[in-house]
Amino acid sequence: MINLNAKIPEGPLEEKWTRYKSGSKLVNPANKNKIDIILIGTGLSGAGAASSLGELGYNVKVFCYQDSPRRAHSVAAQGGINAAKNYKNDGDNTYRLFYDMIKGGDFRAREANVYRIAEVSNQVIDHYTALGVPFAREYGGTLDTRSFGGVQVSRTFYSKGQTGQQCLLGAYSSLNRQIRAGKVTMFPRRDILDIVVIDGKARGIIARNLITGEIERHSAHAVVLATGGYGTVYYFSTLAVNSNASAAWKAYKKGAAFANPSFVQIHPTCVPQLNEFQSKLTLMSESLRNDGRIWVPKNKDDKRPANDIPEEDRDYYLERRYPTFGNLVPRDVASRAAKERCDAGYGVGKTGLAVNLDFRDAIKKQGKDAIENKYGNLFEMYKDITGIDSYEEPMQIYPAGHYTMGGLWVDYELMTTVPGLYAIGEANFSDHGANRLGASSLMQAAGDGYFILPVTINNYLSGEIRIPRIPTTGAEFEEAEKSVRERIKKFLSIKGKQAASSFHKRLGKIMWDYCGMKRNEEGLKKALVLVAELKKEFWSDLLVPGEGADLNQELEKAGRVADFLELAWLMITDALNRKESCGAHFREESQTEDGEARRIDSEYSYVAAWEYNGENEPILNKEPLKFEFVELKERSYK
Amino acid sequence: MKLRLKIWRQKNAKTKGAFAFYDLDGVSPDMSFLEMLDSLNKKLIEEGKDPIAFDHDCREGICGSCGMFINGYPHGPVPGLTTCLLSMRYFKDGEKIVIEPWRAKPFPVIKDLIVDRSAFDKIQIAGGFISVTAGAASEANSILVRKKKSDEAFDSAICIGCGACVAACKNASAMLFVSAKISQFALLPQGRPEAKERVRAMIVEMDKQGFGTCSNTGACEAQCPKKIKLTNIARLNREYYSAF
Numbered sequence: 001m002i003n004l005n006a007k008i009p010e011g012p013l014e015e016k017w018t019r020y021k022s023g024s025k026l027v028n029p030a031n032k033n034k035i036d037i038i039l040i041g042t043g044l045s046g047a048g049a050a051s052s053l054g055e056l057g058y059n060v061k062v063f064c065y066q067d068s069p070r071r072a073h074s075v076a077a078q079g080g081i082n083a084a085k086n087y088k089n090d091g092d093n094t095y096r097l098f099y100d101m102i103k104g105g106d107f108r109a110r111e112a113n114v115y116r117i118a119e120v121s122n123q124v125i126d127h128y129t130a131l132g133v134p135f136a137r138e139y140g141g142t143l144d145t146r147s148f149g150g151v152q153v154s155r156t157f158y159s160k161g162q163t164g165q166q167c168l169l170g171a172y173s174s175l176n177r178q179i180r181a182g183k184v185t186m187f188p189r190r191d192i193l194d195i196v197v198i199d200g201k202a203r204g205i206i207a208r209n210l211i212t213g214e215i216e217r218h219s220a221h222a223v224v225l226a227t228g229g230y231g232t233v234y235y236f237s238t239l240a241v242n243s244n245a246s247a248a249w250k251a252y253k254k255g256a257a258f259a260n261p262s263f264v265q266i267h268p269t270c271v272p273q274l275n276e277f278q279s280k281l282t283l284m285s286e287s288l289r290n291d292g293r294i295w296v297p298k299n300k301d302d303k304r305p306a307n308d309i310p311e312e313d314r315d316y317y318l319e320r321r322y323p324t325f326g327n328l329v330p331r332d333v334a335s336r337a338a339k340e341r342c343d344a345g346y347g348v349g350k351t352g353l354a355v356n357l358d359f360r361d362a363i364k365k366q367g368k369d370a371i372e373n374k375y376g377n378l379f380e381m382y383k384d385i386t387g388i389d390s391y392e393e394p395m396q397i398y399p400a401g402h403y404t405m406g407g408l409w410v411d412y413e414l415m416t417t418v419p420g421l422y423a424i425g426e427a428n429f430s431d432h433g434a435n436r437l438g439a440s441s442l443m444q445a446a447g448d449g450y451f452i453l454p455v456t457i458n459n460y461l462s463g464e465i466r467i468p469r470i471p472t473t474g475a476e477f478e479e480a481e482k483s484v485r486e487r488i489k490k491f492l493s494i495k496g497k498q499a500a501s502s503f504h505k506r507l508g509k510i511m512w513d514y515c516g517m518k519r520n521e522e523g524l525k526k527a528l529v530l531v532a533e534l535k536k537e538f539w540s541d542l543l544v545p546g547e548g549a550d551l552n553q554e555l556e557k558a559g560r561v562a563d564f565l566e567l568a569w570l571m572i573t574d575a576l577n578r579k580e581s582c583g584a585h586f587r588e589e590s591q592t593e594d595g596e597a598r599r600i601d602s603e604y605s606y607v608a609a610w611e612y613n614g615e616n617e618p619i620l621n622k623e624p625l626k627f628e629f630v631e632l633k634e635r636s637y638k
Numbered sequence: 639m640k641l642r643l644k645i646w647r648q649k650n651a652k653t654k655g656a657f658a659f660y661d662l663d664g665v666s667p668d669m670s671f672l673e674m675l676d677s678l679n680k681k682l683i684e685e686g687k688d689p690i691a692f693d694h695d696c697r698e699g700i701c702g703s704c705g706m707f708i709n710g711y712p713h714g715p716v717p718g719l720t721t722c723l724l725s726m727r728y729f730k731d732g733e734k735i736v737i738e739p740w741r742a743k744p745f746p747v748i749k750d751l752i753v754d755r756s757a758f759d760k761i762q763i764a765g766g767f768i769s770v771t772a773g774a775a776s777e778a779n780s781i782l783v784r785k786k787k788s789d790e791a792f793d794s795a796i797c798i799g800c801g802a803c804v805a806a807c808k809n810a811s812a813m814l815f816v817s818a819k820i821s822q823f824a825l826l827p828q829g830r831p832e833a834k835e836r837v838r839a840m841i842v843e844m845d846k847q848g849f850g851t852c853s854n855t856g857a858c859e860a861q862c863p864k865k866i867k868l869t870n871i872a873r874l875n876r877e878y879y880s881a882f
Contacts, residue, residue, distance in 0.1 A: 068756070087779065141782030165798075173762065186759075240697070242694075277673040278668075550650070573739060623878075
């Protein structure tokens with residue numbers, strides 16, 4: 001068993017972070033340049049942390065799989081970034097942002113961490129603005145905000161539908177400044193194939209140069225994972241197709257506990273699968289549900305074009321089932337309802353895995369111009385992908401895997417259970433509980449990277465200043481490199497019949513069917529067997545063409561899929577263990593009479609932190625969640 | 639539909655490349671261009687052949703990873719789209735499609751359709767930033783920016799760094815790329831204090847990387863998937879001449 005000490009500072013909620021900062025140890029500037037830090041991933045958290053640590057004077061080595069740090073998947077975030085600025089004078093403040101997140105996460109997040117991220121949110125907006133991020137502005141020159149994700153205040157800062165891109169390019173620019181200053185060294189086009197632990201502390205990584213195939217050793221006094229989420233385990237997701245869990249998974253196998261792996265947000269409004277070779281599902285902003293009506297035909301066999309189906313033959317199922325909230329029910333409810341209709345055979349489109357999102361009535365009522373003003377760029381993007389003009393006929397949409405609330409367990413300092421190994425941004429589990437609210441992911445990633453990790457990491461590194469640069473020749477590096485090489489050799493030597501992506505697709509289907517929007521004991525147990533069988537088949541029938549000492553994209557895929565096969569198993573195990581429904585985790589056995597999620601606080605008010613146990617079953621460690629400052633309530637949409 | 643593909647194959651930077659021909663059946667008009675290549679690669683892998691290497695990631699037009707020359711146009715014949723968003727319904731059954739990597743000296747081929755665009759990063763490293771240390775920023779609303787200027791800065795800032803402008807240019811000039819970043823910061827008050835040093839450093843680096851000069855042909859603007867405007871280059875020139 002691991003000792004899960006969250007190290008939450010004493011005192012009132014609003015004083016914890018200040019007290020921590022006052023009491024934590026610092027590193028003398030002259031000592032900082034003797035210390036190396038490895039950082040993996042260059043999204044909002046990774047690039048933010050890299051530049052901040054460089055500014056502090058540490059030597060930072062940054063790794064990413066893309067050809068440039070500017071391409072990390074934070075780039076694709078659309079809606080915005082939250083902060084408790086209260087610029088609209090609508091009563092917002094740090095506590096309210098904190099409370100919305102705790103409640104939105106269905107009371108499965110840690111109070112102290114959530115309060116802290118709300119606390120630093122304003123500083124993030126100040127910093128991005130100073131970096132030249134062009135947030136939307138009012139005519140008077142001040143920053144504009146909008147309401148987002150169903151909260152009652154207007155706290156979301158945005159740059160049209162490209163907020164993630166603009167924030168990421170801001171972070172990339174400050175990273176570049178540190179590269180020029182010589183404090184950050186960038187290693188693009190690298191896959192991280194192992195984490196090296198020496199005497200119980202994270203001391204380095206084994207990376208593969210994706211161009212030359214060379215296996216590299218890199219050492220440091222601390223290792224930070226900013227590797228994002230693992231939503232691509234479903235194959236079809238809103239993530240970049242190369243997003244992967246490999247570095248986080250290696251960390252788990254080296255002793256870092258993995259928390260709440262089954263907490264995955266499925267986003268309801270995505271472009272559905274259109275063809276057999278489709279590689280991803282593109283997100284369409286959920287704001288579309290403000291004016292679009294969701295429906296399927298009442299008759300399963302009704303194959304008429306949508307516009308030819310008269311009103312009396314349409315089933316506006318959200319309006320029917322949720323008369324109060326209608327099309328604006330929360331993400332998880334909307335996703336589950338769409339799946340229910342399609343599974344019952346009412347789905348539309350070529351595959352039957354889609355529902356209509358219809359703007360006919362809104363256009364009739366408000367005029368085409370008004371709709372174009374609000375959603376023009378989204379309609380354009382939808383047309384680019386599908387060829388369908390949504391002013392003339394309904395969009396077809398379907399839910400897709402989007403964001404993983406689960407991740408590596410971290411304490412208040414964002415350190416995993418391996419000393420010297422940190423996880424920030426989506427890669428950790430800490431701030432969103434069982435469900436994330438819109439525009440909170442950018443806030444958390446940037447807050448972790450700029451203003452939390454650069455403070456907390458000093459507390460650890462202050463004890464490392466006497467450790468000279470870590471050599472990469474030790475037994476631990478030897479061993480890690482050897483196992484990495486053996487695994488690559490194994491991939492290349494199987495010479496079976498199926499490419500890695502075909503296994504990935506099948507894994508995604510299993511996860512989607514049994515560990516997706518709805519889970520039950522029978523299905524999850526079946527999925528455990530199916531995943532184990534698929535894993536066996538993978539290791540006996542995989543086909544990787546080419547060689548290791550070369551650019552080999554199939555080899556890259558094979559490694560990622562091999563790790564997903566193991567992670568999927570842990571996700572199912574976690575879902576099976578948590579017999580309650582909470583947030584995005586919906587266990588069919590635990591629902592109210594009218595089909596709403598039913599939390600069981602008496603039994604499951606804890607973080608499930610799984611510990612790797614070799615070939616044996618993983619060990620479940622529980623961090624009890626104590627709510628000292630908020631009262632636990634049932635989430636209700638009535 | 640059925641396609642005849644003529645694709646550039648090159649093992650690595652050191653070897654010489656050549657075109658290869660592939661017949662591909664069963665292409666659905668619903669596929670994106672990259673999904674069409676995925677289906678070709680699946681076929682090649684199953685035949686025991688080396689699949690075609692190409693850069694790609696987000697597949698929704700925002701990361702800037704993908705990019706190839708399709709029938710003589712960067713990102714293909716449809717304006718305003720990246721390769722990943724280019725749908726196969728724009729092509730006809732039986733069509734012959736020629737696919738090449740970006741062709742520019744500062745973008746050497748790494749393998750097949752993958753080129754090395756690190757020259758772009760080097761230009762940004764030279765000066766594409768505002769020097770603010772985390773923690774030093776003032777309250778965001780203490781900097782007022784005229785909305786029109788802010789919107790213009792945004793229009794320049796949406797460059798995805800794909801390299802299509804360089805590939806489209808007969809001189810392999812990177813002026814549109816550089817001018818987009820210069821413009822974003824030139825238009826904002828936050829960018830003014832370092833404006834002179836920035837433009838000088840970025841231009842020096844651009845030349846050092848071997849990009850050609852701009853002769854105002856405008857192919858870059860016509861081919862940019864994000865529709866970055868040529869007026870950015872005029873602003874860059876003005877910024878540059880007033881930086882000495």
